[in-house]
Structure formats: C-alpha cells, structure tokens
Amino acid sequence: MKVLVTGGLGFIGTKLVSELEGRGHETWACDLFNSHRDHYRRCDVREFRQLEKLVGGHKFDLVYHAAAEYGRWNGEDYYENLWMTNVVGTKNLLRLQEAYKFKTVLFSSAEVYGDYPETMRENVMDEVPIKQMNDYAMTKWVNEMQVLNSTSMFDTETVRIRLFNVYGPGEHYTPYRGVVPTFIYKALHDLPYTVYRGHKRTFEYVNDVCTTLANLPEYFKPRDLRHRCETSLEEGIRRTVIWMEEASPARKKEALTIVE
Numbered sequence: 001m002k003v004l005v006t007g008g009l010g011f012i013g014t015k016l017v018s019e020l021e022g023r024g025h026e027t028w029a030c031d032l033f034n035s036h037r038d039h040y041r042r043c044d045v046r047e048f049r050q051l052e053k054l055v056g057g058h059k060f061d062l063v064y065h066a067a068a069e070y071g072r073w074n075g076e077d078y079y080e081n082l083w084m085t086n087v088v089g090t091k092n093l094l095r096l097q098e099a100y101k102f103k104t105v106l107f108s109s110a111e112v113y114g115d116y117p118e119t120m121r122e123n124v125m126d127e128v129p130i131k132q133m134n135d136y137a138m139t140k141w142v143n144e145m146q147v148l149n150s151t152s153m154f155d156t157e158t159v160r161i162r163l164f165n166v167y168g169p170g171e172h173y174t175p176y177r178g179v180v181p182t183f184i185y186k187a188l189h190d191l192p193y194t195v196y197r198g199h200k201r202t203f204e205y206v207n208d209v210c211t212t213l214a215n216l217p218e219y220f221k222p223r224d225l226r227h228r229c230e231t232s233l234e235e236g237i238r239r240t241v242i243w244m245e246e247a248s249p250a251r252k253k254e255a256l257t258i259v260e
C-alpha cells in the first residue's frame, strides 16, 4: 500500500515509518523541517496548500495523522501553535480525505479521558460528558469530533487511536516530554527531579505501539486492534536508559525529591 505519515520525523512517526517500510509499504513522511530522507516532503499541516500539494500529488491509500503539538504544558505555553496545528491541521487533512477518499488513522490521546473517577471504558466517552483538563486534551477531543462529523457527512473511513504514555528509545528529553525521558535524563545528568507518589500510569513501549499501528493497512478495524504489549516495563526502561546514555551522555546521580 501507499501510505503517508504526517509528523514522520517525530518520536513515534520515525519508528512507524521504519516499521511500515520494513513491511514493504511505499511509505511517505512529512514534517515541518527539510530532510535528506527519500519519500519525504516538508509540509506544515496548518497550511492547506502545502498539504494539498503533497496529498493531491500521490494516491495514498492510508494516512497516519501523527503531526501535532504534543503535550499538555507545551500546549499551554504554545497554545497558538497547538490549536492551529492540532485542530486546523486536522481539518485540512479531513477536507482532503473527503476529496481523495484515503483512509486515515488519527492519533488521539488518552488525555481525552480527563479525570474520570471510575473505571474508564471506551463507551463512557459516548455516554458521560467528560471534562478535558487542558488545551492539548481538548484539541485531541475536538479532533475526534471532527472525524466523527466528517465520517457521518462524507462517509470517510478513520480509525481513532488513543495512545497512552508511549516511551522508548528515540524520545529525546525536553521539559515538555513525558515522565520516562524526564526521570532518565535528569538522573543521568545529575539533576534533581520530583516524584509524586500515589499516581498510577499506563505505559506503552514505542516498538509495540508501532507494530500494532503498522497492522492497520491490512487490518483496518476500530476497537480490537490486536495490540500486544510484548515488552515489559523493566525491559523497555532498560533499553531506553541505554539509548539515552548514548544519545545524551552524562554522569549518573541519585537526586530525588519525594512529595508525599
């Protein structure tokens, strides 16, 4: 199949492109920057003309829409970019999907679940109004509604994926990334970090996520994506530490603040 990954230079996009290429798909990527890669185009999804030039010039069977401003604090600090990229960018893609009829995989987020106090199930989102806790979460929920409306009005086909805390090699630390790169980077660089006790999180190793995502060209079904968590958290963290030691070498130190 001929596929496009928007945000293809990002943490998940990079791994997904390799996985899809490995399975023999003609895989194109786009992102904000220029790149030496084959089958790559610079394209800002906020700009309809740029996206149309890319999508109109190829007959993609499937588009993975991973391009986004990621993360809640990034979204608060750079809210203009967040709303333009996540919401207008997705609308641009949906308009093109309605015209060209490719299938789409929308990268949503577990952030859409808000702070629901009971056990979260997929149908809860259809039955109970959930309050998203930050602009990033709101944009991801808006994206899902954009998709649902487009599907019902134009008969488009999209699978929405709500990713949870994807971690692993390739995720460079910035102050806006998740807890795993933050803890590892700070421990390696002798920097203090804060641990909030009493919180639970679900983590997914990036290769496991990309294996499942790469099944979608052949297995384009909502609900049961046959996702397998093959990599234990211990093993995934071990590999991530090894990668980060090489990617940003530094001394190790125990510098830890516990907040009860």
Ligand SMILES: NC(=O)c1ccc[n+]([C@@H]2O[C@H](COP(=O)([O-])OP(=O)(O)OC[C@H]3O[C@@H](n4cnc5c(N)ncnc54)[C@H](O)[C@@H]3O)[C@@H](O)[C@H]2O)c1
Pocket: 006, 007, 008, 009, 010, 011, 012, 013, 030, 031, 032, 043, 044, 045, 046, 065, 066, 067, 068, 069, 070, 071, 085, 089, 107, 108, 109, 110, 162, 163, 164, 165, 166, 167, 178
């Ligand atoms: N990493 C996670 O744990 C996680 C969890 C839930 C959802 N997601 C979603 O998965 C997707 C990929 O996340 P990631 O962790 O790889 O983040 P990332 O920031 O590494 O990748 C996003 C990519 O999108 C690109 N991008 C940003 N604005 C763009 C624009 N206007 N036009 C084109 N490209 C643009 C960035 O340059 C970047 O390469 C995002 O949609 C994110 O919201 C990620």
